[in-house]
Amino acid sequence: MIRRFRPFDGTGAGAATLAAGPSARVQVRRGLGPGLVGFLLALAIVILFGLSTPFGEVSTFGLNPGGHVPAIVLPDLVVPSALGIYLMAFVAGAIGAAYLSAPRVKAGATIGISVAALTLAFLIWAVQGQSLNLLGMLKSTLLRATPIALGAMSGVLCERSGVINIGIEGMMLTAALAAVVAASATSNLYLGLLAAILSGGLLALVHAVLSIKYRVDQIVSGTVINILATGVTSYLSARFLEKYMWLNNSGTLPVWSVPGLSDIPIVGPILFENTLIVYLMLLLVIGIQVMLFSSRFGLRVRAVGEHPRAADTLGINVWRTRYLSVLLGGMVAGIGGAYFSIGSAGRFDEVMTAGRGFIGLAAMIFGNWTPAGAFASSLIFGFADSLQIRMQILQTPIPSEFLLMAPYVATIVALSGVVGRVTPPAADGQPYEK
Amino acid sequence: MKQRAAGALRAAAIPALAVVTGLMAGAVIVVVTDVEVIRAWSSFGSHPGGALAATWRSVARAYGALFEGSLGSAYAISESLVTTTPYILAGLAVALGFRAGLFNIGAEGQLFMGALASVWVGYSVKGLSPWLHLPLALAAGAAAGAIWGAIPGYLKARTGAHEVVNTIMMNYIAFRLSDWLLNGPMKRPGPGGTPGYVPISPEVLPSAYLPRLFEPPLRFHAGFFLALAVAVVVWWLLWRTPLGFEMRSVGANPQAARTAGMSVRKVYVVAMGMSGALAGLAGANQVLGVDRWVGQGFSPGYGFDSIALALLGGSHPAGVVLASLLFGTLRSGATRMQSAAGIPIDIITILQALILAFVAAPALVRAIYRLKKAAPTAGPVLTRGWGK
Numbered sequence: 001m002i003r004r005f006r007p008f009d010g011t012g013a014g015a016a017t018l019a020a021g022p023s024a025r026v027q028v029r030r031g032l033g034p035g036l037v038g039f040l041l042a043l044a045i046v047i048l049f050g051l052s053t054p055f056g057e058v059s060t061f062g063l064n065p066g067g068h069v070p071a072i073v074l075p076d077l078v079v080p081s082a083l084g085i086y087l088m089a090f091v092a093g094a095i096g097a098a099y100l101s102a103p104r105v106k107a108g109a110t111i112g113i114s115v116a117a118l119t120l121a122f123l124i125w126a127v128q129g130q131s132l133n134l135l136g137m138l139k140s141t142l143l144r145a146t147p148i149a150l151g152a153m154s155g156v157l158c159e160r161s162g163v164i165n166i167g168i169e170g171m172m173l174t175a176a177l178a179a180v181v182a183a184s185a186t187s188n189l190y191l192g193l194l195a196a197i198l199s200g201g202l203l204a205l206v207h208a209v210l211s212i213k214y215r216v217d218q219i220v221s222g223t224v225i226n227i228l229a230t231g232v233t234s235y236l237s238a239r240f241l242e243k244y245m246w247l248n249n250s251g252t253l254p255v256w257s258v259p260g261l262s263d264i265p266i267v268g269p270i271l272f273e274n275t276l277i278v279y280l281m282l283l284l285v286i287g288i289q290v291m292l293f294s295s296r297f298g299l300r301v302r303a304v305g306e307h308p309r310a311a312d313t314l315g316i317n318v319w320r321t322r323y324l325s326v327l328l329g330g331m332v333a334g335i336g337g338a339y340f341s342i343g344s345a346g347r348f349d350e351v352m353t354a355g356r357g358f359i360g361l362a363a364m365i366f367g368n369w370t371p372a373g374a375f376a377s378s379l380i381f382g383f384a385d386s387l388q389i390r391m392q393i394l395q396t397p398i399p400s401e402f403l404l405m406a407p408y409v410a411t412i413v414a415l416s417g418v419v420g421r422v423t424p425p426a427a428d429g430q431p432y433e434k
Numbered sequence: 435m436k437q438r439a440a441g442a443l444r445a446a447a448i449p450a451l452a453v454v455t456g457l458m459a460g461a462v463i464v465v466v467t468d469v470e471v472i473r474a475w476s477s478f479g480s481h482p483g484g485a486l487a488a489t490w491r492s493v494a495r496a497y498g499a500l501f502e503g504s505l506g507s508a509y510a511i512s513e514s515l516v517t518t519t520p521y522i523l524a525g526l527a528v529a530l531g532f533r534a535g536l537f538n539i540g541a542e543g544q545l546f547m548g549a550l551a552s553v554w555v556g557y558s559v560k561g562l563s564p565w566l567h568l569p570l571a572l573a574a575g576a577a578a579g580a581i582w583g584a585i586p587g588y589l590k591a592r593t594g595a596h597e598v599v600n601t602i603m604m605n606y607i608a609f610r611l612s613d614w615l616l617n618g619p620m621k622r623p624g625p626g627g628t629p630g631y632v633p634i635s636p637e638v639l640p641s642a643y644l645p646r647l648f649e650p651p652l653r654f655h656a657g658f659f660l661a662l663a664v665a666v667v668v669w670w671l672l673w674r675t676p677l678g679f680e681m682r683s684v685g686a687n688p689q690a691a692r693t694a695g696m697s698v699r700k701v702y703v704v705a706m707g708m709s710g711a712l713a714g715l716a717g718a719n720q721v722l723g724v725d726r727w728v729g730q731g732f733s734p735g736y737g738f739d740s741i742a743l744a745l746l747g748g749s750h751p752a753g754v755v756l757a758s759l760l761f762g763t764l765r766s767g768a769t770r771m772q773s774a775a776g777i778p779i780d781i782i783t784i785l786q787a788l789i790l791a792f793v794a795a796p797a798l799v800r801a802i803y804r805l806k807k808a809a810p811t812a813g814p815v816l817t818r819g820w821g822k
Contacts, residue, residue, distance in 0.1 A: 210795055210798075214795040215797075216794045220790070220794045221791075221794065223790070224787050224794065227738070227786055227787040228784065228788070230783055231782075231783030231784035231785075231786070232780075234783065235778045235780035235781055238778035239467055239777075240467070358603070362599055399614050401613050401617075402610070402614065404610050408604075408606045408610075409603075409607065412586075412589070412595070412603050415595040415599055415603075416589050416592075416593040416595040
């Protein structure tokens with residue numbers, strides 16, 4: 001029997017089936033699906049990559065950062081290509097078998113591990129006879145995950161309080177413009193970052209007023225923000241930035257190396273040699289996780305998002321909590337917007353966010369509305385993004401358009417509950433009326 | 435009858451006020467971003483008259499060009515109607531989704547897929563009579579859009595995955611797919627059979643043209659009447675057929691519809707498929723009637739604009755047609771505004787967002803104009819959280 005997931009259904013239909021009887025219980029508890037996925041991916045690894053790889057070829061992965069010479073130089077990781085690929089096929093098959101035979105192996109873990117094996121096999125296959133700076137790739141994974149994670153944090157803050165925010169994309173886009181203009185005009189990148197945070201907060205205020213005060217459908221309100229942001233940023237950049245080009249030339253935030261820590265092999269260059277925005281992102285992930293799950297304010301936010309009436313009865317000001325959460329969310333999205341202009345490009349281009357806000361939303365859902373989960377999902381999307389660029393350099397026969405599609409397809413697959421069930425806050429999307 | 439007319443008038447009051455308010459806000463934006471006006475106001479103390487005159491000049495120049503470009507000549511009117519045509523079809527697509535309780539943000543991607551499929555049929559199928567070739571190309575466009583829309587519909591029915599995010603993802607997939615098609619299998623060959631440089635498709639054969647009704651340069655084509663006919667069909671479908679009743683019931687209250695024995699899942703798939711078909715038809719209509727080939731990013735966002743159209747038109751086919759006429763006129767006028775008055779065409783996008791905000795928040799409009807609270811109207815219910 002194909003297992004039916006009910007990701008967004010809070011009716012407890014699954015529990016009803018559980019109570020139906022012992023035979024139903026067995027069927028509901030385990031399907032063959034994830035195990036079969038493991039076997040199919042193992043087969044795919046052998047057919048797609050194994051058969052076309054001659055024995056004796058090696059894939060070389062660099063483990064040192066480009067540019068400055070680290071304190072400890074690591075040797076390159078040299079993998080016999082064919083052997084590595086077959087090992088990955090074995091891993092995928094083994095986890096599939098483990099799922100089918102051992103009752104404790106989880107579906108999500110099974111699919112996760114077999115997909116990871118497929119990805120690694122693909123990497124080894126693509127790099128055979130060449131070399132790839134693995135460290136550089138992991139570093140750019142974190143970098144490319146940054147705006148996605150910030151978008152996801154914005155979503156977590158808003159939605160935990162019961163306000164859907166699909167306007168993250170628009171908030172980021174506006175913030176990207178505000179950052180570059182403020183930074184160029186004042187020649188101070190940190191004022192640019194401040195402008196980004198404020199403009200994100202301003203748009204969030206619009207969203208809050210529309211959806212909380214005027215009880216506009218939250219998805220419509222978010223759509224308004226996205227359209228408005230596209231229009232305003234394109235209008236302003238066509239009217240002013242094309243004429244006064246000095247306004248669109250901010251430079252980028254400098255990379256700060258944390259002394260000592262950045263010399264740790266592998267981890268150091270990835271985590272401790274970044275721009276302010278990456279550090280802020282990492283701090284926000286930890287901070288929001290702690291705030292939501294171990295502070296009084298976080299408890300209130302979650303209460304308001306799960307059962308506003310009960311929260312109101314206990315004396316929590318539902319509206320004020322929601323306003324505050326949405327505002328904070330907008331500011332976080334603003335930092336994410338700054339990443340695009342002053343964080344990496346040094347200038348503003350029309351629609352430069354290119355859907356990263358939406359991907360962030362998907363990462364939030366994928367990560368089950370928790371900061372840690374959303375961050376992990378953002379890393380997956382960031383990895384797909386940075387893989388895609390390297391594949392163009394390595395000249396694999398796969399058209400780059402299909403690799404560019406991968407994050408979007410992955411989002412749909414994730415949303416459709418293939419990996420597991422997700423549960424949004426119970427009052428998400430519902431305006432509160434006294 | 436008289437009562438019905440009064441009802442329609444009341445229903446139109448908020449959208450009409452929203453449009454007026456949006457246009458006024460647009461004028462404010464044009465003025466405050468006009469460098470000459472800013473300069474004139476900075477010397478307001480010495481030349482108060484100059485500041486006011488500069489403001490008036492700025493508004494008059496912008497809206498004068500807007501009017502001239504939209505209704506000022508036969509060519510302008512023809513262009514306005516040409517822009518209206520894809521708007522009607524794409525707006526109907528989103529409206530139909532709304533009526534079934536589905537928010538289809540994927541009209542743009544469906545439109546792309548429809549355009550690509552109809553262009554492909556248009557140039558690769560040879561030797562057919564126009565009576566066969568044109569309908570075939572249109573049908574291909576509708577079918578491609580239907581598939582692109584039915585996928586998120588099926589996923590929602592099957593797994594509950596929210597159609598908003600999934601249709602957005604389908605948009606991006608469609609864009610990448612069209613990039614690949616236009617750079618690969620569908621790329622127009624260059625001279626002498628060498629690979630072409632530009633990512634555009636070959637030209638549609640004349641047998642698949644939607645006929646143009648006037649001499650060039652007027653581009654007004656038969657697709658406009660096709661769009662009107664489709665609007666009538668959508669109205670008939672929604673209000674005169676059992677399927678339409680099912681869709682509206684599911685849209686109003688899925689639980690009640692399920693209790694009444696309707697298949698909510700079937701409605702989700704069918705409604706998203708039909709919505710996608712309409713959007714695909716919009717794309718087909720555009721390429722067969724106007725462009726006759728597809729280039730990268732050929733749509734200036736018809737699919738995205740259609741969300742505003744459906745909301746402005748109250749998700750009613752007649753309302754969508756009126757809203758499309760308005761936006762078609764504005765957009766084609768804005769092109770002239772850009773060339774004659776130097777105002778970026780993106781002002782239209784801003785206007786849309788403002789109008790949309792006012793339509794979605796009737797209380798806001800009532801507060802601005804100090805109107806009395808109206809009786810609650812039975813519009814379509816939009817989304818309820820992440821898919822309940």
